[in-house]
Amino acid sequence: MKNRYLPTALSLYLNYIIHGIGVVIISQHRDQLGLQWGADAAAVMNVVSMLGIGRLIAILISGRLSDMFGRKPFVMLGAATYILYFLGLIYSPNTLVAMILTVLAGIANSFLDSGTYPALMESFPEQAGTANVLIKAAVQIGQFILPFIIIAASAMGFWQLAFWIAAVVLFLNMFLIWKLPFPDADAKEDAEKGEAKEAVVSAVTFKSQPKIWLEGVAFIIYGFISQATFYLISQYISVYGQKAAGMTEAASKLLLSSYSTGSLLCVAFTAIVGLKLRSVNLVLVYTFMSLVSIASMWLFPSPFVVQVGTAAVGFFAAGGVMQLGLTVMGEMFPAGKGTITGIFYTFGSIASYAVPNLIAMTEKTSVHNVMLLDTVFAAIGFVIAIIVYIRYHQTVDTSKK
Secondary structure (H helix, E strand, O other), X not given: OOOOOHHHHHHHHHHHHHHHHHHHOOHHHHHXXXXXXXXXXXXXXXXXXXXXXXXXXXXXXXXXXXXHHOOHHHHHHHHHHHHHHHHHHHHOOOHHHHHHXXXXXXXXXXXXXXXXHHHHHXXXXXXXXXXXXXXXXXXXXXXXHHHHHHHHHHHHOOOOHHHHHHHHHHHHHHHHHHHOOOXXXXXXXXXXXXXXXXXXXXXXXXXXXXXXXXXXXHHXXXXXXXXXXXXXXXXXXXXXXXXXXXXXXXXXXXXXXXXXXXXXXXXXXXXXXXXOOOHHHHHHHHHHHHHHHHHHHXXXXXXXXXXXXXXXXXXXXXXXXXXXXXXXXXXXXXXXXXXXXXXXXXXXXXXXXXXXXXXXXXXXXXXXXXXXHHHHHHHHHHHHHHHHHHHHHHHEOOOOO
């Protein structure tokens, strides 16, 4: 609590509350936006897929540039670009304009990631896993409150309400971020004064060096799989609940809040146990339970199973396992943190692009097959988690925490 970067962290987390809204705001307004654009549901999901394209364009290079030029500029740039996305969607006349705006949102997400993750790891080096997982909490808070904003907007007859709220909050938060300190900027200032402190290169001690062709490739695949597993649920669970489980439209819309609640509970749990357990251990357990939860919803699509399964997926798949995976990668490959973030999330970006398109294609064959697809993702993720777990304990001296 005495850390001078705590206000900075809180402001960074606020950005991710809005980012959580931004990720699902199109799919949660697909009827209204589809009518505005003259597009069907498949075309709307194609617009959503452009988020992944935007991230692919920017995440790798922005991570590298963040190492070179600092964290704050990229956080500011990400917030400003997101504002353009939210306001632009309100007035977008067709899917082409919407796609361009959604690409910008993906770029904005990349800017935020390349500035925020390194800034938090540098601000809280001894609790990097917990600090990164709290980003997921912020995302889920946004996705938790969005359905209630939508319900209020419907009652008011003003469906654009969520877009305006998101833009205004980001605008105000930019002024806070501008004034707040960042650790990399402070370190640069100390160096100029001749007061630089020795940097902590790695939080772990190695018995042998990890292999980029094995662990590195495994992390790259995990970056894709972990994103795909929970992203499919966040984008499609409302439709699946209604069409596969026979839930009412109102009940199916609230599934996203159950998913977010599960994620928030996991963040609270991880923030506590993560101080005592290594992140790699949590990754293995969470990934296995994600597989069990998703497979259950595929095999037994009843309202009760979908309700419980959605909350369980929120807990085990969307509660920060991707951030924990990034933390483990940072431990095993302690190079420039911005660059590592860029590499890991580049493949998460590919998933953000691929999943909505896969949903659109798979839904044409069967609604149930969409959940089967996610079951396959979760199974692959569990295999990768086993590989990472084994190699971590072979290369890292686990006698030291």
